[in-house]
Amino acid sequence: MDVTKEVFGYIDDQPVTLYTIKNDNGLQVECINYGGIITKILTTDRDGNLENIVLGYDTIQEYEKNSPYFGAVVGRVAGRIKEGKFSLEGNTYQVTQNENQHHLHGGYKGFSQVLWDTNVIEKENEVTIEFSYFSPDGEDGYPGNLQMNVKYTVNHDNELIISYYGFCDQTSLLNVTNHTYFNLSGNLKRDVLDHELTINSDKFIELNEELLPTGKIADARNTVFDFRKGRKIREGVHSTHPQNILVKKGYDHPFLLNANHQNEIILADQDSGRTLIVETDEPSVVLYTGNKLEGELSIRGTKARNYLGLCLETQAPPDSIHQPHFQSAIIKKGKSYETKTKYLFTVE
Template sequence: MKVKKQYFGDLAGETVWQWTMINDHGMKMSVLNYGAIVTSVETIDKFGEFANISLGFTKLEDYLAYSPYFGAVVGPVAGRITKGQFNLDGNRFQLSRNDGANSLHGGKGNFSKRMWDVTVEEQPDQIVMTFYYQWADGENGYPGKIDTKMMYTLNNKNEWIINYEAETEKPTIYNPSNHIYFNLTGDAGSTVLGHQLMVNSERFIPVDDGTLPIGEIRPVKDSIFDLQAAREIAEITSSDDEQIKIVGAGLDHAFILKHENEHPDAVLFETTSGRCIEMETTSESVVIYTANSLSSKFEIDKKPVPKYAGITMETQGLVDAINQPGFGDIVLRPGETFKANTTFRFTVDRRNI
């Protein structure tokens, strides 16, 4: 195991650094202190070739100009909050709005736009990067100072583990996630339409044309949302299901996870490369987004990035839970510690070489 640190850019008088963690099998992860952004994840395919399987840029300027949260931590609350408003303990709070009338991923200047303090610990079988940020009381309208700690671990099992922790001095809401986009072909100019996706879930959250929950929890049975057996992404995006069409012909939905022992919560597989990701999390749900809004407005590796160029697995509590009865509790109170863990396990199917 080893780690390298290099200059990535300057932002408002602060240096943006990139750390590259490398395990004993040659897997690499590169991460910034800006937004805790994962700029690349390099894994091997069944032919022995390494490639970056995440969408990301090589220049800070591109993250500032274009990035739709590529590889970044988002929060304090991931997803949309209706009108950026919520009630807590009899008080009404207004958050900054950055998605029309709504607040998205924490509002303007959310976690993905902040400079994080970073420490790095090299251990025999893993490298642990720990990120710290203190969210000020009232920042973006959120009540309470939030002391945030997050760890990215790369180990010799070819796992990327995310550990989230947070504490607050006042009652607040907290529900972060990581917004990494995967494309297992290793080619950002291609799509994920040929990928196979399995999600171990019997229920999902339908949305309206603003991608806000309509307040229902629906069974996936007998619908295109039944991913308990793997489906090809192209089958999903071409469905005439109204919920698929309403978000731009794809997925942008939360699936409530079953959390069965010895079963991953989700699996993403690409046949040609043999690359596979198994995801396990302690979070209640995963938001699957098939990059329906990308439209070749920017390039990666001199290739226009098309619609469906990547797919996310954003693990979190249910979207807009603070405003939706029956969607669970995302309130964090003094004396409590928020904790959540997510593991992405990278494997290769070497059959049919």
């Protein structure tokens, strides 16, 4: 295992550090302490070509100015909170409304937009970059002083393991995920429309026009939301299902997982031979297929377009504070939050 670090840029005269981890099989993971952002993941295709399989930038200025959460840790709460309001233990809280009147991905000073402290832990068969951040009571409107730690561990089994740990001194909300956009073609040679995705799930959460959960848990079976036997992304993009059309043709939906740590999510690109297997202890995964990437962005020389990457955001269901039948995102005073997601990179 090999790990190096260098200065990636500066924010408010503070250095941003880039960490590069390489294992003996060619897997390379690069990340920075701004937002805990994964900037690159390099893996080999079936012909041995080492290429980047995630969306990201080469400068800190691009991440600061115009990034749709590329590769970032998002929180305190991933997804949307309706009107940025919620009640806990008899108290009502107003968090920042950074998407229309709603709260999205932690607000204006969410985890994706702060400098994290770092610690490098080297072992014989793995390297861990540990990010830590103290979020004070009232930051973005959330109650409680929160200590958050996120670990990225890369090993010789071609695994990237992301471990999350949080502790809060007041009852609050916490639902953290990683927002990496994957494209297994390598160096953005193609979009993800012909990527085949398998999810062990027969239920998804219905959304309204503001992309908030309606509260309905819909039956995915025998619909374009049924990924149990594998399905190409383009099927949802070309679908006439009202939920696909609602999110601008594609997917931006939470899927409730039927199993954990059992190869429950598999993404494959037939042309390159690359396969990504995701296992988690979270109850759901939000599939976002990059339906709104098109615009003025340029991603390492490639003009942004829809479906250039997709996200697999393992987490508790969004806006659960307003949907009591969803798994809760409440962290009780003095209790810890712990969750883990593993990404295995293989070639077929």
